[in-house]
Amino acid sequence: MTRKLRLGMVGGGQGAFIGDVHRMASRLDGQWELVAGALSSEPGRALASALELGIPEDRSYANFEDMAIREAARADGIDAVAIVTPNHMHAAPCIAFLGQNINVICDKPLAATLEQAQAIEAAAKASSAQFFLTHNYTGYPLIRQARDMVKEGELGTIRLVQVEYAQDWLTEEVSNKQADWRTDPARSGAGGCVGDIGTHAYNLASFVTGLKLESLSAELTSFVLGRQLDDNVQASLRFESGARGSLWASQVAVGNENGLRLRIYGTKGGLEWEQEDPNKMTFTRFGEGKQILTRGGAVSNASNLTSTRIPAGHPEGYLEGFANLYRDAADLIRAQIDGEAGDISNLVSLEDGLDGMRFIQACVQSSENDGAWTRIADF
């Protein structure tokens, strides 16, 4: 009888958004149970949140440092910790748990600054623990199918990558728990929209195409008066392979809820996918008709099928995609426990997180330099 893996959580107390997403994602396949947490920096809220979630009082910690030490000391200590705090609060807990050789599942972007990200990297190198970054859109079955199709050459040589992520919830000045830290440089880092969703778009494009970005030319804008961080980013992309692309991310594009969209064009074929309708993708071989590929449908490849729970036509969504990252993490952690090599083909790694930080920095610097082409390798 296989035991469930034990999960701890830092952040994600009452009123939080992404913490609850991580919890639902971890539950879906029955592989994880949440047993410990430092859910809030406010002690009362931390405990109340813990009890609500069925975490025993003695495993509800007042701070993550304490949690890392005490969980590491328990025979039934956590197998992994999920870090679901705002960006500027990623590095310290990541380092603390890695220091105790506890596996870390960290929300994106990796940190608020490149320096913080590099500190995490150093801690990871010194640790035996594994590191997982939840760029959750990589969990969609069709995204994984797309990645394999590109790899197998079905699109030929990639020429163009058009990726965009449009929202509208910051169209006006707004103050609430979610908006406040995302528009505050102290908590979010130097990137606003570019860090919050631009990195998702960049990561998704990288994941699917496997292309390395060489340089970019970016323009960051803050349309709302008084906003300190960008709420719109437009970037032109040059990949090392010679491919070209553009990235647009916006939080002021009225009428867009969560419009993450990826389009890839190669010498032989084109692929188009939209996150709001994630159970289908269109694929065209040059000179042939457009095909609709579906999650779990007739022309699914292995990556699609193994990331799928229910038959085609029964839509899976955001949580199922997110849950795939928890399932993959469980597999890799169980493999480590068993002393086996796991399958890292779907892993969003620390290096991907660092790459995302370089992308943010390059965007910010290019924008400050009037859109000068800026090399990623310079960061």
Place this chain on the structure above:
Amino acid sequence: MTRKLRLGMVGGGQGAFIGDVHRMASRLDGQWELVAGALSSEPGRALASALELGIPEDRSYANFEDMAIREAARADGIDAVAIVTPNHMHAAPCIAFLGQNINVICDKPLAATLEQAQAIEAAAKASSAQFFLTHNYTGYPLIRQARDMVKEGELGTIRLVQVEYAQDWLTEEVSNKQADWRTDPARSGAGGCVGDIGTHAYNLASFVTGLKLESLSAELTSFVLGRQLDDNVQASLRFESGARGSLWASQVAVGNENGLRLRIYGTKGGLEWEQEDPNKMTFTRFGEGKQILTRGGAVSNASNLTSTRIPAGHPEGYLEGFANLYRDAADLIRAQIDGEAGDISNLVSLEDGLDGMRFIQACVQSSENDGAWTRIADF
């Protein structure tokens, strides 16, 4: 600290489809834990399935009769049992658990025959337990919004109900675990397609409109040579209110994965929704432009919002809708434990299940009578 509710399961062993769906749905919100089961009529598979799912060996039962008696006797016995067997195996376990006053969550349709359904009804009347039928499509947030919009008169008086459910997986003769019992009258009952998916379509239309069906004229067809049950049903509908409608269900409509679609037209407005794209619904007030309503979006009503977990634009799907039924059941069972009246507004009840059985019988009889209009009340 709130305890999780304890769930048992009858059926759903290795190789089953809907059992796993029930388990995922029950896990999503962290309100249930699966602790007991009679997962297969084959003892070896039952135990292996149980262990795989983390059910302790002593609560893996060889048969449901035993399970009902022994779970009822435990202080920590199950709070509810999920019945996820083929149709002809619903009645006996339902009656056994109801007889022990254990709450029942039963998959649809209610039974293989009207007689079995009535036996369940008798058992329920004699029991203090609650009964839940998993017509899961009622769990979609926009379906609940639609139901409220109709109730509040936003469509005016309903004139037309067009509902359809098209699949293609039985286009050719096929033999596998899922197909075999669904095409076998002994296990499925007198309805094939009409029982398997026609009842979903009928239930959805009834749930949203609140209309009572007066009579129907149906034609059931078996297109695949040698198939004993219908694989296609077309029915015209007359509602008591004077509204008209049509229902089409098919399992041989090539190109359809799971095409459940509902369209409702009234004197003042029209609503259209498709299960394969469940996060949006179109609504038109007569003489105005078409609006797109979204799950969790700008014009959500209370039913939409309370059935929603994540922000608009992050698609929720089939499992989230199904999980809403488990969440509602948990609420009602906790209310009962606390001696309080729960909210039954979203309940798919035993009476709804009986209504579905009458619908199947009426379709079969009308079809045998060359489409004669057949009254539901005659069954």
Place this chain on the structure above:
Amino acid sequence: MTRKLRLGMVGGGQGAFIGDVHRMASRLDGQWELVAGALSSEPGRALASALELGIPEDRSYANFEDMAIREAARADGIDAVAIVTPNHMHAAPCIAFLGQNINVICDKPLAATLEQAQAIEAAAKASSAQFFLTHNYTGYPLIRQARDMVKEGELGTIRLVQVEYAQDWLTEEVSNKQADWRTDPARSGAGGCVGDIGTHAYNLASFVTGLKLESLSAELTSFVLGRQLDDNVQASLRFESGARGSLWASQVAVGNENGLRLRIYGTKGGLEWEQEDPNKMTFTRFGEGKQILTRGGAVSNASNLTSTRIPAGHPEGYLEGFANLYRDAADLIRAQIDGEAGDISNLVSLEDGLDGMRFIQACVQSSENDGAWTRIADF
């Protein structure tokens, strides 16, 4: 230098709808010029309309009888006449022009009654002129491609035909030129919605599938109080081949502008097309992914290409489809002039018009008989 064909018109004066459509359709390819007309039964309007359209005063006639005689007598008389009056005014002018051996292009449905239709048939048999019925939806390139695909067996044996035509413009009581005659039995015939748009749906299904209808069971409803003719029709269809189908036409389905939709399913494949988005069609081979076929696109067949004017992606619409009927008529008339056999593969014939009349009559009679299955051959 090829001369333009000379067109006359009966009906279609100021304020008319379909007359202008015929004129635009006839102009598009430069094959026709409008040179004569009896555009209105009201002499003043007739002349004013004619002058507006560039018809010389001496060829603007006060009545169609006069026009038929005088045009037949001219050396430069019309090559064809378009009859664009309300239904009850089709037969008399058709007979008059056929009697003068002038080709007739008649709007649908063929007539207001089956008797009138048969009188037209008799006149046609006695005439050397050709007869064209403008069931214009057959002019869409993808509809012609679909027809050929069915004929060539790409769908296998057809099992199911689902056709619908939903509008909402008669949702409330309304009085205007277009609505008045369509809801008046004296001018429209015994069918309201069924005659106006139900026949289009029926014709389209017949054109594409080539199937003969054996019998139908229909229910006609008038939802708007006081309306004398049906504004909604639901019919179940049995084809001679054993195929089944359903037809729904409505003028009270709020939110539908002109929702003509055809879906055909066979043993090997399925096709789906919607008139409001006519430049694409989906096609699925059983067990393969769905394909999007486009007008003029990569997988066009000959019928698609020869009915297409501009490259794929540049949408053609209703008028272009309609114009294809005028182009085909021009080809057939020129062939006749040249003493050659023309290509009648796309012809909507008088027999098709009679078939439509039988369909209307069968629907009306079945509905009066509580939906009894009614044979087409009995009319």
Place this chain on the structure above:
Amino acid sequence: MTRKLRLGMVGGGQGAFIGDVHRMASRLDGQWELVAGALSSEPGRALASALELGIPEDRSYANFEDMAIREAARADGIDAVAIVTPNHMHAAPCIAFLGQNINVICDKPLAATLEQAQAIEAAAKASSAQFFLTHNYTGYPLIRQARDMVKEGELGTIRLVQVEYAQDWLTEEVSNKQADWRTDPARSGAGGCVGDIGTHAYNLASFVTGLKLESLSAELTSFVLGRQLDDNVQASLRFESGARGSLWASQVAVGNENGLRLRIYGTKGGLEWEQEDPNKMTFTRFGEGKQILTRGGAVSNASNLTSTRIPAGHPEGYLEGFANLYRDAADLIRAQIDGEAGDISNLVSLEDGLDGMRFIQACVQSSENDGAWTRIADF
């Protein structure tokens, strides 16, 4: 009785594409008749083409210079000439006909070089004739509705303009009449894709928003080996108002037929429209649900309705939009004949054509300067 306007044509002989489009567009509303032409620089083809089109032999000219002089001398000379030659052959005939005070309808882009464009401008200033540029996408009814909605403030202050035009027909090396001149700098000018379709995208964005472009940063790429002109362009846009935008045009984006798409976001609302589905447009007021506006539909404004021929739901397409430009030109020419001021609100003027030429030049220069921001006013 209103006479038809007399149209001449330069270019558009057998095998041409856009010439036939102009002819169909001119015919649709019955306001024009084609009476003269210099349809090809090859005399045999010129005459054959003319006769095929019903142009009398004596008005089929061997060259446009001759045509301009002789038509100007006729009492029944042409009211306007359509110039439908490749880009490098626009200027000379434009100047010739303007010199004879004959109205000119010129295909886009205005010319192959800015110098040619300025020469046309000079000729127009010295002429009493009117000048029309066929950026035909401005003729779509919903585009005109969008323009008015922006003007009336329904979107608030515009912040973002995302426009794209994606095709795939130049994905591989190809040689045919259409491809050859478009990829030849001598005939097309310095811009390939940017001139052929990028200017359409730019013009459409300008027409709808009314914004003036301040500067741009562009990257032009030729993906196909040996191609002399760009087949892909990505540009970031800064408008004088402070709005930002991006423009992407490609002829190597596999799976795109004619994907012109415009999205505009302001402080109060957002609009989205796609040319391949031109009969609808989505509009969102911030904080409200998305609406679907349709051509001729329930919430049409005056510009939509006056550019519409047939009821909502009966799709109009590319040719109808193009025909609106011919209808507008006819109105303005008739107004001039009558000595009245016409309505120029929909006019695509010579100044718009010059603006398009500056856009092309700025793109080419910015791209040569590694994407440096380049001011439009510098050209």
